Amino acid sequence: MSGLAGLVKNGRVVPHTVVVAHERQVAALKSVDPRVRAVLTADPCLDRITASATHRHRYRRAFDADGRRMVLLCSTWGPHSLFGTDPRLAERLVSSLPADEYRVAMTLHPNVWQRHGPLQVRAWLRQASTAGLALVPPGHDWRQAMVAADVVISDHGSLTSYAAAAGKPVLLAADGGPEVVAPPLSRLLASLPRLPPDGLLDTVPTPVAASTVATIFHRPGTAAATMNTLFYRIMDLPLPDPRPAEPIPLGEVELSDPTHYRTTVRDASTSATDARLTIRRTTARDGDPGGSLSAADTTPDIALLESASAIWADFPFHSRESATAHIRSLLSRLPGARLATAKTPDGTVVAALRDGSLISATTTTTLSATTAALHWWSTQAGRPRRIEVDAGAASGGVEPR
Incomplete structure (x- = not known):
């Protein structure tokens, strides 16, 4: 008061x-x-989120979330926030969820960036970013992430209310404790399911009931008309023709591809010439003992690089000869690797095996997924001529020759 x-x-x-x-x-x-x-009046921010739903595919493409379920972490500021209570939540989620099935993104309250500084915040999130976290940079619009998201994990900040009002399933990671005093917000938080301690998202919650959201937002969709009428009356100007709320413009996102994967073969069916391989890839350091670790040669974690059984060269080469020389040098420097791969200028993948042989492969998936498929192929007694890889967003075909 x-x-x-x-x-x-x-x-x-x-x-x-x-x-x-x-x-x-x-x-x-x-x-x-x-x-x-x-x-x-209604909330103009919510109205623009609603108006952007038609363009959802554009926002999802900006987050490289096509073919994947996008999980958005939203944190307000302070010790009772999502980031304040569990600063490593993003790292755990992005490393444990299947990388080809989920895109994990995060937006932080401006006060987090201001109080600690971008250098410190990025240092805290370095492992998560290396594992594939998509981060909304400081000062950039979070609303495109909200539209693109399939599920929101949040706290007692205002973005929880916006997510609920936009019809997004919401999981609560922190409830704000003593900082929550407004009855409408406390009722909303009480109605939300908690994020399981293990962070598993096997069951996505249902959106919040409209009656709960109605206690926070007044008549969604009417903000533009009401506020324009007010502003033009104050300026003593004639009211222009009414216009609907505009969609949110595309903003900046900090994206990084993982530099290592833990690959587990879920199913493999083979014939005389073809194979269908279903794999699950995470960015966890440890995983299924039957899985295999692959890494980019640019990974900053030397321990991961030295323990990987497959390496891919994470930069383009100007010729097949230079690509071949590089992957052979990788095998000589990293004796734990079974094979190393690189992409040639024409898009073909070249792979050097530990036994000294060299193969080529055409592929319709990523180099990292191709590397995982070729690693499996190299362990088979009867090596198929084509591998159909089922790996979520990284699905495709690989043909060694």
Whole structure:
């Protein structure tokens, strides 16, 4: 109430009009001074999120989430926030969820970036980013991530309310503790399921009931008309023709591809010439004992590189000869690797095996997934001529020759 009291100074109401998002706020303003003029309107931010739903595919493409379920982590600031209570949650999720089936993204409150500085925040998130976390940079719009998301993991910040109102399934990672005092928010938080301690997302929750959201937002979809009427009346200008809320423009996203994968073969069916390989890839350091570790030659983690059974060269080569020389040098320097791969200028993959042989392969999937498929192929007694890889967003065909 002390904050509301600042609306009146020396007996004079300071603002011309106060725009509020719910009728209960009108009563709160009038309790300070009955002269305070209030206009009840919808939330323009929510209206633009809703208006952007038609363009959802564009936002998902910006996050490289095509073919994957996108999980958005939203954190407000302070010790009771998602990031404040569990700063390694993003790292655990991005490294444990199947990388070809999930895209994990994160947006942080501006105060997190301001208080700790971008250098420190990125240092805390370095392992998560290396494992494939998509990060909304400081000062950039978080709303495109909200539209693109399939499920939101959040806390007591305002983005939880927006996610619920936008019809997104929401899991609560932190409830805000003593910082939550507003009854509508506390009711919303109480209705949300908690993120399991192990972070598994086998069961996605259902969206929040509309009646719960209605206690926070007033008449979604009407903000533009109401606020335009108010602003043009204040300026004493004729009201222009009404326009609907505009979609959110595409913003910047910090994307990084993982530099290592733990690959587990879930199923392999083979014939005389063909094979169908179903694999699950995570960026966990440890995993199924039957799995194999592959890594890019650019990975900063030397321990991972030296323990990987397959290596891929993570940069383009100007000729097949230079690619071949490089992958053979990788095998000589990394005796634990069974094979190393690189992509030639024409898009063909060349692979050097530990036994000294050299093969080529055409592929319709990523170099990292091709490397995993060729590693499996190299262990087979009867090596098929074509491998159909079932790996979520990284699915495709590989033909060694």
